[in-house]
Amino acid sequence: MLVMNNISKEFPGVKALDDVSISVKKGEIHALIGENGAGKSTLMKILSGAYVSDSGEVIVDGEKIKNPTPALMIEKGIAVIYQELMLLEHRTVAENIFIGRYPKNRYGMVDYKKMRDEALRISQELQLDLDPDAIVGDLSVAKRQMVEIAKAMSRNAKIIVLDEPTATLGEAELEGLFALVKSLAKKGITFIYISHRLREIFELCTTLTILKDGKKVESGKVSDYDTDMLVNRMVGRDMSDIYPKKERNIGKEILCVENLTRKGILHDVSFCLRKGEILGIAGLAGAGRTEILRAIIGADPVDGGCVKIKGKNVKFRSPADGIRAKLGIVPEERKTQGLMLKQNVTYNTSIASLKKYMTNGLINTRKEKQIAKDYVDLFHTRPGKIDVITQNMSGGNQQKVVLSKCLACDCEILLVDEPTRGIDVGAKQEIYNILNNLVKDGMSIVMVSSELPELLGVCDRIMVMNEGHMMAIVDAEEANEELLMSYATKEVPVKM
Amino acid sequence: TGNAAPQATNSNEPSPSESPADKKYKVGFSQGTMNHPFRVAMVEENVAYAKEHYPNMEIIVTDGNNDSSKQVADVEDLIAQGIDLLVISPLTAEALTDVCEKAMKAGIPVLTLDRNVNTEVTSFIGAENRPMGVASAKLLAEMLDEKGRIIEIQGTAGASATIDRHEGFIEELANYPEMEIIAEQYCDYLRENAMRYMEDMLQRFGPGEIDAVYTHNDEMALGAVEAIRAAGREDEGIKVIGMDGTEVAFEAIQNGSMAFTVVYPYCAPEGIQYAYKVLTGEKIDTRIQLDTAIVSEENIDEWIGKGL
Amino acid sequence: MAHKSSVSAKSGNTIFNNSIQKLKSFGILWVLIAIIIIASILEPTFLKFSNVVNIIRQIAINGIIAVGMTFVLLTGGIDLSVGASVGVVAVTVAMLFQKGVNPVLAIIIGLVIGAAIGFINGLGITKGKIVPFIMTLGTLTAFRGLALYIANGSPQSWRKSGVDIKFLGQGDLFGIPVPVYIFFAVLIIAHLILKYTAFGRSVYAIGDSREAARLSGINVVRTEWLVYIISGFLAGLSSLILISRLSVGEPTAGEGAELDAIAMSVIGGTSASGGIGGVIGTLVGATLLSVIANLLNIIGVSPFIQRIVKGIIIILAILLDQNQKKRKA
Amino acid sequence: MAHKSSVSAKSGNTIFNNSIQKLKSFGILWVLIAIIIIASILEPTFLKFSNVVNIIRQIAINGIIAVGMTFVLLTGGIDLSVGASVGVVAVTVAMLFQKGVNPVLAIIIGLVIGAAIGFINGLGITKGKIVPFIMTLGTLTAFRGLALYIANGSPQSWRKSGVDIKFLGQGDLFGIPVPVYIFFAVLIIAHLILKYTAFGRSVYAIGDSREAARLSGINVVRTEWLVYIISGFLAGLSSLILISRLSVGEPTAGEGAELDAIAMSVIGGTSASGGIGGVIGTLVGATLLSVIANLLNIIGVSPFIQRIVKGIIIILAILLDQNQKKRKA
Ligand SMILES: Nc1ncnc2c1ncn2[C@@H]1O[C@H](COP(=O)(O)OP(=O)(O)OP(=O)(O)O)[C@@H](O)[C@H]1O
Ligand SMILES: Nc1ncnc2c1ncn2[C@@H]1O[C@H](COP(=O)(O)OP(=O)(O)OP(=O)(O)O)[C@@H](O)[C@H]1O
Ligand SMILES: [Mg+2]
């Protein structure tokens, strides 16, 4: 069905792909796995015509494709969900789903009604609760991801590539997607699936290819592997339990949130964070987790309630206030909220902590570069250079830069929103270790995540949210995934 | 404003309008551009004169912002508003022709100042640019013994004053085979641009290679003078010629840094005087020629202090 | 604000609901209405039929250019060369009239020249990958020079040739000036294209995210190229009306028109960074600017003060337009 | 390309490596050098010391404005009002000279006025949330009107007052004109600010992503506001040099300076959508434009043809700058 032969691709200074070949049969769900920067997305972009390969050939259905362009590859029946969402922020959900192939009426004019109806139908079929009239720019990241899924699924494609579609989705949202993928695969549609959540690979995929540093390691049947083997082949070494042993020295309450309210989004949320503790926040997409973090640090205005730090009432009018009070935030979306994409790694690492590098009122670039280098080494960020423009980095590596930026701030309270989104297992372990060490040294962390095992493995306590309401706070030791899910889907209290 | 309250205060110059003073007149004054002292003076002196002498006259001034279509729109606005008479100094003749014709057809008398339009109007008052160019060339030929290399700094490309001042000059120059224009540029009537251009020319032409600089207004002439002075070449005796007759130019003539300028009448207060005559039913000539004058070293004493 | 309006248009249950929502979010329209009311109180002449006709005729010429500019801005580009296009078309068509060329043919040639300048802009921007600002600054400079060169710096009148195209710029039908019909025809067609054709939607898509548009199979090069051709074509059309109105083709015609056109679009809610807006907003923006100019003229504010007041009103108008605020927030 | 340059500057192993990489990627610089070589072959006068001095003096005045514009563009904004600021400062300072006010005081007042206009722009843009294009278009209109109003449309000369500030615009030190020293001082300070201060970094950050900048703790409002104040201040400074050079304060001074300044920045590699570029590129851009103008003048190309050629050279220069291409690709 699909064969890619001897694909190589070089970017200035980086050999992203080196003689990679894969072949995928009709109806397969083929997993593409590898560390951050291994070349997975690049390979898929070559398939979709977004990049032109330096050498190699792409064969679809026995036909060798000459001069692939995105338009041509769409025509050949290839649909791709890109890792970095490719949506029109100012347009509606319906229009985004049908971009480039708008339904037309008899007179050849765009038929908005049909477009809307179709969008609604697709979203229902996928169990994706999408409002076709909503403007994409107003949606949460998870919702945007769903729009991308709807867009790809509605194309009636022969080959569908999903590049980390689930990085921000919780378990609940996955179900609908997986069910659909499986049923479409039965009908003969071919899938290529990229994810760093190995559990999904085993649950969904039939065959796999492993990439490492731009080279193919091997291909095979998923059933021939187990998790440890996969990790070993990807990372090149054995990894035991990826969650570090919790070493804690929990102190007094440092951050208290009381009756935090934002109309329609947060309702009377109250909780406390203790010094040296990691508090997790669980919930389904749109539960309001992101909003809590943003409200605390002053990124969004609130309608009621208050935030206390070390017992003192604080009122942050902007994140600058919050950061001055030694808070830090790792935002949910790295592309628009986390990074200055046109700037390099050094710049992005230091931007929030410039005071540290000042000598005589000017930035000491030597020191700045040193610290950036330290973080690159710490996270194994690839390519391991500090002068790479972040726009040109792979998704997972970008996320590492965002983390570096926040850690460089030396804050006391860290708010992290999906910190391991799109990060490979090796680096995940790295990040867990770092978080662990930070709290050991007295930092306090609030961590939002859609990956329940991660919350359970890293946090001390877990707060569960649903529709802007706090449903419960449970001790991580006593919780399990079923319990968290049951709170996350429990009906919210009706308020007068 | 000016509610028919007669201002009898001015003594020595009795207003020529004692009799039909009760009727109120609305006059539209459309100026092509106010980016130039000459144009500003035309408006201000006329308006000031009217304020003093014709209390029953209301004047609405519009500024075409150096854009003919804006000036056409201005005139349309004025007509729509029901003016009794239109005074207009057109940016370009042709472009304002139709709208003046429209005004005449609507029974609104039209006085054109400084520049005429290509249709019959009540009267044209002004001098003409072309003869100024001719006169400049003549006097320059005399000063240089009919032999010389000249740089021409023109006004704004396409503006009719520019075209006329240029054409008059080269037309006359054709009579002197040994006088030639060695370089020319448009400097938009701005001192800054003229100075910059002249700086480049002083690089291009060495000492003795430039005999005169003919510019389309005094501002640009003074820009050229500044450039010559900054280059330390004021001893070469380059003859700088301006036009309009600003006070600063007169001073420059007095101290010898400019050769001469051509005084261009800015049609005030004649413009408004004739307007009043028309409004009060007096007949006036369809063409009222105002005089231009050349101011040079010889007659500078008569002019100093009377500049724009 | 045009943001919101375009949204509701696509969704909505009933057309009625739609319109209501549109009006609500169209803040600058209310500002315009307020100015009109104030104007007619200050100076009753303002609402006289002849003055209203006068204003809409004035809107038409610059408005046509602004419609083209709206297309360009929606893709995230800019076209500084429109004024120069007006100049080139003005003098060439005028000189063709002088030479006795069939007026209809001359007009067609004029439109083709306008489109050709747009074609060159599009070529440099899409194929040459030159940023639109620089490309059109280059063509602005070069084509203004060309217009002056062709006409040798002088306005070109065709009075003697007997050609009469006054109808186009000065004529009227049922009391409404002909340019107004042309403008509204352009406006409606542009609106339909933007809203109901794949090309129009691609214009928005490119301005929103070139990359997303490209990867969705939209032909970015063709769409962008076409947008500059449209802009050049409409500049040519506007030039034809202008020369008919002035009975002369001036090489300096249209000077500064680019800033005016951009202002009309942006005041009307089109984002200069692309993806948001539309031509209905441009109509409102153009009307606002023309109403201000007309009002200041007819209440007789002195020229220098006029500029001061005009500048302040522009700022106040946008300030009062709460939606524009929200968009940025 | 300035993109690349700013990158390599921050990275690199040795300073030497750094510079090499910088030069390689700085395509437009090579274009400039090529033009200079061609120029000196065509016309040996071109490289004469006096002509070189002449060119750099001409660069200085507009270059200072362009440095301010670069700051504004880097944040993703635009400042159309710089030309009007030049006008207002020119006439007020000239009139203060006329009135016999202490020249130093008058100069300080001039600078404060420039900064104040920037302050107003910043106020409208940050607090009023008005898009920069419209806000500065409004102040452009209003302040040009104000300049004309104050001066009553006439150039203001202070010859009689005996004030002499020729040194500023016409003087020289060791054969180099004073404005050149001022320009280079401005340039170096601006470069240091952009590269080595937190404020400078924030300027880039905002142009890159406002939201990411905000969440990184950058005071977006203050940074943006300051950027417009800098732009206004530098326009005022440029105005002072200008009036000293011309010995007169014209209300129309600086007309069209905004387009020139933007062109210099953008040709020098600063992205009009923010986040990429720097003032070194602006120096190159300013030099390129001045060299072209000077060259065409001294080889004696006729005026209309000059414009055509200038437009074409601008386009070709950018086309040859391969890096600018790559950036967009
Ligand atoms: N446009 C680009 N310019 C320069 N280098 C690039 C570009 N795109 C990708 N690269 C580099 O190519 C390599 C492979 O990147 P790719 O995005 O394919 O990784 P990936 O396997 O998808 O990683 P992740 O799991 O983090 O998404 C990386 O080193 C990246 O920095
Ligand atoms: N800018 C916005 N404008 C309007 N509604 C918003 C905006 N941002 C978020 N919301 C809505 O607020 C609700 C809470 O969103 P939030 O992003 O906090 O959820 P979350 O629990 O973090 O889930 P997700 O996984 O989607 O990020 C959602 O219904 C979302 O659609
Ligand atoms: Mg990837």
Ligand SMILES: [Mg+2]
């Ligand atoms: Mg979230």
